[in-house]
Amino acid sequence: MQTNTIPDTSEFELPPLPLEDWESTKDTLHLYLQIIGKVRLTLMPPRNHWWHVTLYLTSRGLTTGPIPYKFYTFEIDFDFIDHQLLIKTSTGAQEQIKLQDGLSVSEFYTSVMKPLDVLGIKVDILAKPYDNKSKIPFAEDHTHATYNAEQVYNYWRVLTAVDEVMKEFSGRFYGKTCPVQLYWHHIDLTVTRFSGKKVPVKPEASLVERNAYSHEVISFGFWPGDDQVRYPAFYSYTFPSPEGIDKEPLKPKSASWVDSNGSPMALLPYEDLRKEENPRQALLDFLESSYLAGAKLAGWPIEELQVQQG
Numbered sequence: 659m660q661t662n663t664i665p666d667t668s669e670f671e672l673p674p675l676p677l678e679d680w681e682s683t684k685d686t687l688h689l690y691l692q693i694i695g696k697v698r699l700t701l702m703p704p705r706n707h708w709w710h711v712t713l714y715l716t717s718r719g720l721t722t723g724p725i726p727y728k729f730y731t732f733e734i735d736f737d738f739i740d741h742q743l744l745i746k747t748s749t750g751a752q753e754q755i756k757l758q759d760g761l762s763v764s765e766f767y768t769s770v771m772k773p774l775d776v777l778g779i780k781v782d783i784l785a786k787p788y789d790n791k792s793k794i795p796f797a798e799d800h801t802h803a804t805y806n807a808e809q810v811y812n813y814w815r816v817l818t819a820v821d822e823v824m825k826e827f828s829g830r831f832y833g834k835t836c837p838v839q840l841y842w843h844h845i846d847l848t849v850t851r852f853s854g855k856k857v858p859v860k861p862e863a864s865l866v867e868r869n870a871y872s873h874e875v876i877s878f879g880f881w882p883g884d885d886q887v888r889y890p891a892f893y894s895y896t897f898p899s900p901e902g903i904d905k906e907p908l909k910p911k912s913a914s915w916v917d918s919n920g921s922p923m924a925l926l927p928y929e930d931l932r933k934e935e936n937p938r939q940a941l942l943d944f945l946e947s948s949y950l951a952g953a954k955l956a957g958w959p960i961e962e963l964q965v966q967q968g
Contacts, residue, residue, distance in 0.1 A: 661774055714838075721736070761805055816890075849878050
């Protein structure tokens, strides 16, 4: 059994997460998550805005949640405390896979698909990365095989802290809101608010974009960094982006507006948040200020949608 040092949870804690220190592990974990995410994508009944493909935080890691299959359900859980993958069914059957350094994406893929077959779950996924810097089919990927247990555990600790704040923020809004969920294509933890208004879909929009952006949204997220943004950060964007949003004030002071594919996006570097006297409140301030910036200019009924506190 893998044992980790359990942190003091009496205060809101954000441990360091420099991308360069764990990028090899992150890249491997990202591909593991894509494999499991594609299983969920293939078997779950479709939901609006791709909510049927996402993963969710648990008290030990990440989960698909129950996936319906024939007359029963099954779920796949990443356990980042004991570092194993669990495949459990409502019939009581269970399979587990040890997560460890040296476990290549190819071996992980085989180790997932064979137990699913043993459990009677037939699923055929598009077995290659989606929108990822790796283009190697999963079954052939012996390159990505780094799994540092402490680094994965550290990342999950960050996700649990952010998940809790996002859930509190989510509860302040009466309108349609998605669950706090992890999109495995970019491994960003997100929550999105909707005004309820439909928007014209551009003819050139992809299938993904047509579903994701059929209605006005203000979205918020955290991602650990990538090839373009070389550090972990929080973000928010409004779609469609109203004119002048990048002139609206943001909190805390370290937050700023940046260009993202031709539209303004609010950005708060993770390390800057860690330096705040009250990081938890500062994160809530970032979420609230970026929401108000978009909602005001887009004409959302802010007071009508606001849950009164206390």
